[in-house]
Amino acid sequence: MTEEEAVQIAEYVAAACPAQKFGEYTPDVWGEILKPYAVDEARTAVIAVARRQPWISPAEIVEEIKARREERIELAHVVYDGDPDETGAQSAASRRALIAAAANGHLPPRTPAAALGTADRLALPPGDPGPYTNRIAAVRAAVGQGIPTARDGVVNPRAIPCRVCQALPGTSCEVRGRRMRDVHPARLDDAKRRAAGLPPVDPDEARAAEDRIRAATAALAAQAVTTEET
Incomplete structure (x- = not known):
C-alpha cells in the first residue's frame, strides 16, 4: 500500500466512523502499519469491521485481512x-x-x-x-x-509436450492418472530429435510404423503356430 492509498483508507474509515477522531499524522502511522497489504483488501476489511462496531483501529483491519486470507486458503484446499x-x-x-x-x-x-x-x-x-x-x-x-523451453543441443524432455499422454511443457508424464518419475520414451525421442535439429516425428508415420511392426509380429506368431502344427 502506498502513502496515497493509506490516506484513502484513513478517509474511508472517517466516512464509515464519523465519530472517530483523526490527527494530522494518523494517515502516516496507518500507512506504516498497513503497508504490506493491498488497498482493496484494506477497504473490504474496513467495511466488514464497520458493520460490527463504531470504531476501527489499524490492528483490527490487519486482523480482518488475515482472517479473510486464511479463509481463502482453507476453501482452496491447496495441494501441490x-x-x-x-x-x-x-x-x-x-x-x-x-x-x-x-x-x-x-x-x-x-x-x-x-x-x-x-x-x-x-x-x-x-x-x-x-x-x-x-x-x-x-x-x-x-x-x-x-515454463522450461527447449534449447538447441540440450535434451530436456520436459521442455516439450508429450504426444503420448498429452502432458504440457514443464509437467511430468502420466499413466492412468498417476505422475511418472520418468517420461514416455516417445517424448524422450522427440526431445533428442529437437536437440539434434531434426524435425518432429510425423504422428501418421509413427502410427504406420507401429502398424507394420504389429503386422510383422502377428505374421511371425502365425508362422510359428503353423510350424508347430505340422
Whole structure:
C-alpha cells in the first residue's frame, strides 16, 4: 500500500466512523502499519469491521485481512503436486507461492476431491504470459521460474509436450492418472530429435510404423503356430 492509498483508507474509515477522531499524522502511522497489504483488501476489511462496531483501529483491519486470507486458503484446499526435477528448497518455495496465490484470491474455492485430482486444471494470472493450464505451471510463474523451453543441443524432455499422454511443457508424464518419475520414451525421442535439429516425428508415420511392426509380429506368431502344427 502506498502513502496515497493509506490516506484513502484513513478517509474511508472517517466516512464509515464519523465519530472517530483523526490527527494530522494518523494517515502516516496507518500507512506504516498497513503497508504490506493491498488497498482493496484494506477497504473490504474496513467495511466488514464497520458493520460490527463504531470504531476501527489499524490492528483490527490487519486482523480482518488475515482472517479473510486464511479463509481463502482453507476453501482452496491447496495441494501441490510437486516436481521430480525440483530441489527441496524449490519445492518449498513453490508451495509457499501456491498458498500465497490462494490467499490473494487467485485460486477458486474447490472441494477436497477436486484439489487432489490429477486432472484438475487451474488458471492463475500472476503477470507472466499465459494461459497457465495446471498448478505446476501456475506456481512456477508465481515464483519467477516460468515454463522450461527447449534449447538447441540440450535434451530436456520436459521442455516439450508429450504426444503420448498429452502432458504440457514443464509437467511430468502420466499413466492412468498417476505422475511418472520418468517420461514416455516417445517424448524422450522427440526431445533428442529437437536437440539434434531434426524435425518432429510425423504422428501418421509413427502410427504406420507401429502398424507394420504389429503386422510383422502377428505374421511371425502365425508362422510359428503353423510350424508347430505340422
